[in-house]
């Protein structure tokens with residue numbers, strides 16, 4: 093199983109192999125393992141972009157609002173709902189992930205009168221933590237963020253989080269899959285623990301949506317947000333989504349009220365009365381151009397089936413793990429992700445004493461694009477719709493070459509802007 097023929101055999105057996113053709117791939121030799129930061133572009137997206145600009149905007153002009161634009165946040169949200177186990181009426185496209193986190197966190201804190209604490213972990217995405225601390229400050233400094241530390245920076249501190257939850261807890265907020273190690277939280281367990289003490293839960297699905305089936309309703313999740321430009325291939329800076337459990341929608345106030353969230357918005361009434369539906373969490377006019385480009389990719393996910401995608405992801409990440417053990421561990425590569433695939437999302441981080449220089453050597457000389465997360469994580473995203481088993485094999489061969497052939501040494505001390 094340690095040669096390329098084995099990888100080729102797996103590709104022949106792969107029921108999803110035909111989906112690679114649906115994506116724009118201009119350099120077949122490039123090993124792109126950054127689809128969890130910026131997914132590849134589906135070919136259908138280029139056609140949609142052309143139609144959007146030439147026809148919808150160029151020709152139809154403002155009539156476009158009555159020809160699909162105004163419903164786009166709900167329509168596209170409903171497609172995401174199918175991937176995350178939610179009702180279509182519980183999901184809407186809006187703003188960016190960070191802004192949605194801010195909106196829902198403030199809404200939850202205002203609702204949870206008398207409770208002061210937001211409980212989270214130190215594996216959370218820093219942007220989320222910034223938005224949370226600013227939200228606390230804005231609400232008068234009565235609230236605080238309690239950050240529970242992971243013992244090894246790999247596994248989520250589930251027991252310690254559970255022990256910390258109490259009647260002061262307003263909100264438990266975590267990333268479903270954490271961005272560095274790829275640890276995957278048990279949604280049902282953490283939701284139950286929070287609900288036992290009367291806390292609400294808010295999950296960031298940025299690193300799990302589109303990678304695996306998620307069951308927000310089945311796990312009693314209260315609130316969630318997520319990103320569409322990673323696994324969902326929505327394009328750079330594509331708008332995000334938010335989810336609010338049905339029974340909570342009427343109880344929560346959107347702290348950034350705006351006309352798109354008003355009941356009967358074209359009444360232009362001077363007072364703010366929130367819409368009855370999930371649209372109350374909208375604020376201003378959505379960016380129709382980038383919002384519309386999320387949809388063609390979602391149609392691919394719905395056709396391929398998220399269960400099938402996840403099955404292949406697990407198979408590929410376990411294959412990568414075996415190759416790591418055989419070829420890379422002896423060269424000083426560490427496994428900075430959970431060893432049990434049941435505790436992972438769809439990426440694996442490898443550590444190395446020279447991780448950053450290796451990352452640069454991969455990009456500049458070995459035609460591999462991973463990303464790098466400090467202090468020492470070479471992060472490898474697995475995106476089954478367009479990644480073949482031979483790509484995983486080649487990836488490992490090039491990681492090996494970077495060290496065996498000392499390709500990395502000339503990149504020591506190099507600094508770059510975007511990693």
Ligand SMILES: *Cc1c(COP(=O)(O)O)cnc(C)c1O
Pocket residue numbers: 188189190191217219220267271296298299319332
């Ligand atoms: C990528 C990512 C975001 C992105 O937030 P933006 O508002 O789009 O910049 C947020 N949270 C997590 C966990 C992410 O991985």
